[in-house]
Amino acid sequence: MLSRERAWELLAGQGQEPHMLHHALETEAVMRGLARRLGEDEDLWGVTGLLHDLDYHETKEIPEEHAMRTAVMLAGQIPEEALQAIKAHNGERNGIMPSTRFDYALRCAETVTGLISAAAMVRPTKLEGLGAKSLKKKMKDKAFAAAVNREIIKECHQLGLDLDDFLEGAVASISSVADQVGLQ
Numbered sequence: 597m598l599s600r601e602r603a604w605e606l607l608a609g610q611g612q613e614p615h616m617l618h619h620a621l622e623t624e625a626v627m628r629g630l631a632r633r634l635g636e637d638e639d640l641w642g643v644t645g646l647l648h649d650l651d652y653h654e655t656k657e658i659p660e661e662h663a664m665r666t667a668v669m670l671a672g673q674i675p676e677e678a679l680q681a682i683k684a685h686n687g688e689r690n691g692i693m694p695s696t697r698f699d700y701a702l703r704c705a706e707t708v709t710g711l712i713s714a715a716a717m718v719r720p721t722k723l724e725g726l727g728a729k730s731l732k733k734k735m736k737d738k739a740f741a742a743a744v745n746r747e748i749i750k751e752c753h754q755l756g757l758d759l760d761d762f763l764e765g766a767v768a769s770i771s772s773v774a775d776q777v778g779l780q
């Protein structure tokens with residue numbers, strides 16, 4: 597299993613744009629929070645969150661290859677269940693649909709980061725005081741962060757979490773890395 601340190605070196609070595617590194621760190625934080633909450637392997641879920649978009653710089657124009665290439669790059673370095681979760685986070689385009697709790701966690705985590713960071717950006721106090729009520733309002737506003745798939749966020753029920761609970765936990769997790777992702 598890849599250490600967190602090696603995983604970061606691997607990601608940082610791809611020359612991705614800062615916003616993608618922020619997205620990776622936010623996804624890692626949400627995955628760690630979920631793993632703690634659900635009694636799963638925090639390092640495994642965290643490293644998988646960190647690396648899930650590893651191929652992004654080379655698959656921007658070929659979305660059906662996104663995640664498939666990451667799985668090839670990481671084969672033998674992280675467990676099969678993590679490779680599966682990575683592929684299923686892009687299931688709508690590559691046909692690998694989610695089935696395990698790990699799969700759903702990664703989909704929900706990586707999607708909710710888009711909603712939360714967009715919401716925090718436009719608030720003077722950023723993440724501080726950002727609650728589920730206001731995030732749910734943003735989810736209903738189709739024009740707000742339009743690329744964020746609301747249906748995937750709602751898959752949190754597959755983790756046994758209701759939406760409020762999931763959203764609040766995700767804000768708390770991202771707050772723990774706020775200084776590293778430009779949300780302080």
Ligand SMILES: [Fe+2]
Pocket residue numbers: 619623648649706
């Ligand atoms: Fe992602």
